Amino acid sequence: MITEKDTEHIAQLADIAIYREELAAFTSRFNEILEYFDILDTVEVMEDRNEKECNVLRDDEIVPSLPQERALANVKEQEEGFFKAPRVM
Amino acid sequence: MPGRSIEFHPDDRFFAFLRIIHNPQCGEGKLAGIPVAIKDNISTEGIETTCASRILAGYVPPYDATVVERIRREGAAIVGKTNMDEFGMGTTTENSAFGPTRNPADPSRVPGGSSGGSAAAIAGGLVPMALGTDTGGSIRCPAAFCGIVGLKPTYGRVSRYGLIAYANSLEQIGPMAGTVTDVNRLMGVIAGYDPRDSTSLDMPFRHEPDPDIRGVKIGVPEEFFGEGVDPRVASVVWDGISVLEKKGAEIITCRMPSMACALAAYYVTCTSEASSNLARFDGVRYGPAADSKKTWHESFQERRREGFGEEVRRRIMLGTFALSSGYYGKYYAKAQAARNNVRADFARLFREVDALAGPTMPTVAFRFGEKSDPLSMYLSDILTVPANLAGVPAISVPCGKVENLPVGLQITGCWMEDERVIDIAYAFEQGRSP
Numbered sequence: 001m002i003t004e005k006d007t008e009h010i011a012q013l014a015d016i017a018i019y020r021e022e023l024a025a026f027t028s029r030f031n032e033i034l035e036y037f038d039i040l041d042t043v044e045v046m047e048d049r050n051e052k053e054c055n056v057l058r059d060d061e062i063v064p065s066l067p068q069e070r071a072l073a074n075v076k077e078q079e080e081g082f083f084k085a086p087r088v089m
Numbered sequence: 090m091p092g093r094s095i096e097f098h099p100d101d102r103f104f105a106f107l108r109i110i111h112n113p114q115c116g117e118g119k120l121a122g123i124p125v126a127i128k129d130n131i132s133t134e135g136i137e138t139t140c141a142s143r144i145l146a147g148y149v150p151p152y153d154a155t156v157v158e159r160i161r162r163e164g165a166a167i168v169g170k171t172n173m174d175e176f177g178m179g180t181t182t183e184n185s186a187f188g189p190t191r192n193p194a195d196p197s198r199v200p201g202g203s204s205g206g207s208a209a210a211i212a213g214g215l216v217p218m219a220l221g222t223d224t225g226g227s228i229r230c231p232a233a234f235c236g237i238v239g240l241k242p243t244y245g246r247v248s249r250y251g252l253i254a255y256a257n258s259l260e261q262i263g264p265m266a267g268t269v270t271d272v273n274r275l276m277g278v279i280a281g282y283d284p285r286d287s288t289s290l291d292m293p294f295r296h297e298p299d300p301d302i303r304g305v306k307i308g309v310p311e312e313f314f315g316e317g318v319d320p321r322v323a324s325v326v327w328d329g330i331s332v333l334e335k336k337g338a339e340i341i342t343c344r345m346p347s348m349a350c351a352l353a354a355y356y357v358t359c360t361s362e363a364s365s366n367l368a369r370f371d372g373v374r375y376g377p378a379a380d381s382k383k384t385w386h387e388s389f390q391e392r393r394r395e396g397f398g399e400e401v402r403r404r405i406m407l408g409t410f411a412l413s414s415g416y417y418g419k420y421y422a423k424a425q426a427a428r429n430n431v432r433a434d435f436a437r438l439f440r441e442v443d444a445l446a447g448p449t450m451p452t453v454a455f456r457f458g459e460k461s462d463p464l465s466m467y468l469s470d471i472l473t474v475p476a477n478l479a480g481v482p483a484i485s486v487p488c489g490k491v492e493n494l495p496v497g498l499q500i501t502g503c504w505m506e507d508e509r510v511i512d513i514a515y516a517f518e519q520g521r522s523p
Binding site: 002007010011012013014015016017018019022026029030032033034036037039040041042043044045046056058066070071073074075076077083084085086087088089 | 147148149151152284287349350353354356357364368371372373374375376377378379380382383384385386387388389390391393394397399402403405406407409410411413419420422423424426427429430462463464467
């Protein structure tokens, strides 16, 4: 069972603010869904898989990419060709 | 090069479109002059693309998705962007931030989702074909509910470059149309290798549908008709399966035990991937701007609370929780094991049969508001998510009605055998025509 306090903490981790009045409903629905996920406890995790996985690599060649002005086309605030983000502290 | 253009002034009474282009350009090619609608999570250069979310309001992509580039190159006219559940998160199209689409088969009901706008545009006669995307059934569900055809291709056969990501390991762009022939035609244009998608397969699609299915073995897993499947839907689908038998297919009943955990595995996986993918919506690079006078976290949190709808926030939070320290082993790791079991089940079954058949959806289209509880909405995806977990191709083709509402027959094929599921659907479509 997760509590309303847990829900607030998860929202914080996810960078999603949550309204006070949503908290109770969010928490109870969260718990219903997590309870359903408990069925996964019946699954055994096999460490040793038969199939082999491999990375598909390509040569690192320089090719044209999106021009800077088009990459910035949807930006509301920019400075000297860069995205302007809120201050961190 | 100025091409010709067409006039497009539809009566969009079902609210299939978020944006309509009244005089789109078109050209020469395999789709010359054909109006094609594009789901709003696929990037279209110069045309606003929002994923039906307020957080992307006003976003105009600076480039075309590969599929859009290919459709334009073959002369089609891009006539608009279709409504959807916000970021593809839903089974009804009610989760659009801009209002729900109605089902042309019965406007008091949902069109299914999340590609509900694309399906309604076709079923309502506004366009002959459209693109949808399918993460856990989002092409096949609305195809079934609206009475049209929709294909989720093998993972990797259609480039995802320019698709605004929700759950990368599950989703594919795919064709939707009124007939199997048109689905095949659109698939022929959009499929093929793309170096800009690292999961793209080098496997061109050049195919003419062949209705000869004599000797084809079709498996029917018991679980496809399990708990929650409306008996009236089951009966219509069994009638459909007997049409395939009359066309010469051999019907074999079988089992797929991994279905028991497939839905939970799907929801843990897709929410985990969403929590990472949707972190990019922070109001810095696109969408309504974050307040740069506040601190980083304050401004992002406010922006995201106002910009994302309830279901999107729920899924981001579920995924964040499933991946968080102390819970990873209980949720994400178990979900991946369950996902491997689904893959293994399909691999075993496709050694014995050529394809699987069953209902696309357990019920007919819901009434508006019927699935207001999220878990009950998730449960309705049980029959479509296995194909996404494994990456195999699956098509939904109309196979009859229950109380005048369309029912879809789902044909699932082996990896890379999109052509075969199209052939079986085509044989079915031909077989039931008078």
